[in-house]
Amino acid sequence: MTHTVTDRFLRYVVIDTQSDPKSSTQPSTEKQKDLGGVLVEELLEIGVVDAHIEENGYIYATIPSNVDKPVPVICFCSHMDTAPDFTGTNVKPQMVLNYGGGDIQLSPQQIIRVSDNPALRDQLGNDIITTDGTTLLGADDKAGIAEIMTAAQFLVDNPDIRHGTIKLLFTTDEEIGRGVDKVDLTKLGAQFAYTVDGETAGHIEDETFSADGVEITITGVAIHPGFAKGKMENAIKIAGAAINRLPKDVAPESTTGREGFVHPTGVTGSMEKAVISLIVRDFTDDGLTAKEAMLETLVKDVMANYPNSSYSFEVKEQYRNMKVILDRHPEIVENAVEAIRRAGMVPVRGSIRGGTDGSRLSFMGLPCANIFAGGHAFHSPLEWISRQDMEKSVMTLVELATIWEERAKIMM
The missing domain is CATH 3.40.630.10 (Zn peptidases)
Known part of the structure; x- marks a missing residue:
């Protein structure tokens, strides 16, 4: 051979x-x-x-x-x-x-x-x-x-x-x-x-890893920018704020061995609606659940600054x-x-x-x-x-x- x-x-x-x-x-x-x-x-x-x-x-x-x-x-x-x-x-x-x-x-x-x-x-x-x-x-x-x-x-x-x-x-x-x-x-x-x-x-x-996908959909408030003061809540900016809040020590580029991570893989959107796609990885199901809970808490904290906007948080199992x-x-x-x-x-x-x-x-x-x-x-x-x-x-x-x-x- x-x-x-x-x-x-x-x-x-x-x-x-x-x-x-x-x-x-x-x-x-x-x-x-x-x-x-x-x-x-x-x-x-x-x-x-x-x-x-x-x-x-x-x-x-x-x-x-x-x-x-x-x-x-x-x-x-x-x-x-x-x-x-x-x-x-x-x-x-x-x-x-x-x-x-x-x-x-x-x-x-x-x-x-x-x-x-x-x-x-x-x-x-x-x-x-x-x-x-x-x-x-x-x-x-x-x-x-x-x-x-x-x-x-x-x-x-x-x-x-x-x-x-x-x-x-x-x-x-x-x-x-x-x-x-x-x-x-x-x-x-x-x-x-x-x-x-x-x-x-x-x-x-x-x-x-055990693996899930997470999709966060943000619905903002769109209005003509010339009349937006005090009214507009730009979904793109809200998505950016959420991504900016992701902990840097729970990312692929800062973890190794048996450490899991949260990783944004895509962002699409307009003023009215934006979608953030992420993958979550951990070697235990408990660790996976904890990271997803952290992620949703983070999003809720960001959304508190945008009272007229809303979000949905969807978790899809990928593999275990x-x-x-x-x-x-x-x-x-x-x-x-x-x-x-x-x-x-x-x-x-x-x-x-x-x-x-x-x-x-x-x-x-x-x-x-x-x-x-x-x-x-x-x-x-x-x-x-x-x-x-x-x-x-x-x-x-x-x-x-x-x-x-x-x-x-x-x-x-």
Whole structure:
């Protein structure tokens, strides 16, 4: 498998698959199916005979069990879309062979600095894949796809490696929060799952933020500005006052680790009506509730200065911390930890300051942890990944398949 995963990755990243949050369709962009068609063709070529793409762009496939005892059916999942944050058109991947340390200059304006990417210090002698600095690379999550595909081929080509049934699922629109909206879990038929969508090699993540969206609608008092004295209450200004009151120590740019935040993501409006869109994140539901209460109190305090105006405050649940579900099935993480160890790394358990398809899948009835894919600096033109870390991911997936088979007799 030495170079196969790299070859696959380099093929996949040049296919533009950006999702579009403004689209109401699924997939949100038809070009995601361009990669889907390639993946189905490759799966069929390696002997995964049921591989197919459905109308929503999802790819389902099965590697049948090669043992005669019951083994839990596990699923490996990655998403095909790339983030809308930065262009993914005309990706030109390049490779720094035998990285010798120091910053990597992509262009006069774009430099991957070690000071911003301390993980580069662990990559000496490795081969680093980057872009030319004008696009995303797409390692999030085409690295995960390439790794799953390579592991699938390795298992099919080596029938002496004992494993239970392995399901493959490639999703669309994960980057815009719709990744598993229409996944058919009955059709998938898995009991446990792993998204291959994490960062640093050796990491396994069983915890995410809990997440809500908040929409604050402010109705002001609009009147001709020539006759506005003592009467006008400009909804745009009220919205600005509310945003200005947001605590600076509860923001994405000032929090880390297990600290949550409140983050405005959009403002639209006129004198008469303005809408503020925010996201609220915390690792506990209580923390989420407390931040939302703080936010509404803040808005009420601002509105007190505008007695003829009104507001509405709407909270929409987005996803919840998958640890609640995974703690009921400790074997999911335990088996992944052992697989990482067998693949030659020191396992590191961690939390995600965000969410994955696995968050939603877990609460839909498919408990799902997140395994590293090896990429760094996601959603930016400074994205990078090493060939060696992708190979470690492939080895981890193969080991994981064998561990579930080995331990089946203990669990069943």
